[in-house]
Amino acid sequence: MGDSFLARVISPQVESAYQKVVKPYEGLLGVVVGLAAIDAAIHLITVDRRSNIIEIPVSLGLAIAASWLGSRWFKQIFDIYILDAAINSGRKLNSEFLILAKLLANLLIVVLAIVIFAETHKINIFGLVASLGIGGLAVAFAAQKTLEQLLGGIVIYLDRPFVVDDYIGLPDGTFGRVESIGLRSTKIRTSGKGTLVIVPNSSLTQVNIENFTGAGKVMALIYLNFYQKIQDEERALIRQVILDSTEDIFGIDSRNTDVTFRDFTNSLGSKTQAQVTFFILSSSEVSMELRRQLLNLASENIKDKLKEYGIAFNIEEPTIYVDSPITI
Structure with a gap:
């Protein structure tokens, strides 16, 4: 009786969306709801400061579980609906842009969870970030070259102009197989000579790279x-x-x-x-x-x-x- 009533009230579109997006993560959703209920009960029942010993781990677990659930839900929505709409739009689809959009969306979910957790526990996260930023400026000037190489490694990881075992060519005549991609540098085993060329990642982000394997x-x-x-x-x-x-x-x-x-x-x-x-x-x-x-x-x-x-x-x-x- 109850199932037939719900079937009449809920539209087929809502039912389909529930089966595709919500149902696969019902267990994780239950964990989030349970932690939220426990956290709310702690705030309503206790006023002792010692309750923070229990409340903080519960809130932290809630923030982690909620952000993970949000990330999983976004992935489902992205794969099922956004990609489908994009392919039916009749426009050229840049897969690298779609990957970057997924990465930024997941990053936004994590940032929102951190900000909400900090605000509910009266942690001045913006002041903390500002103070760390002032101290970080001195470190940045002292290790400018190293930071450039580290940022270059991040750019290569995100943009993926090549991966390990790809054959690439550089404007200076270097040609060979990529043996490893580190945080600061990339190692290339040259063709013919067999020597190992170590190139800073910051340099690789500023030159034209010919990826032969990418063909x-x-x-x-x-x-x-x-x-x-x-x-x-x-x-x-x-x-x-x-x-x-x-x-x-x-x-x-x-x-x-x-x-x-x-x-x-x-x-x-x-x-x-x-x-x-x-x-x-x-x-x-x-x-x-x-x-x-x-x-x-x-x-x-x-x-x-x-x-x-x-x-x-x-x-x-x-x-x-x-x-x-x-x-x-």
């Missing part, structure tokens, strides 16, 4: 199984829909997208299978994972558009990925 591609194979034999006119339409669904996705080389059809006959009659070959440009592990998500969304976009034309089919799982590196 590699990952070939993605998707199979569309149609329930009947597809005629030539429909094949041309299907090929055009597939090309249109991926040409605006940054990171997918739409010029090399290929669609081939194969007819076969079984006990149920004649049918057609289409093999769709995509080439995903690889630049880093993180952006590759994001581009694979975009390819999955493109597959759904293909499915929706073909259904509008009354073309029934199913996508064979899983998608096959084949590395296609270049020769150095």
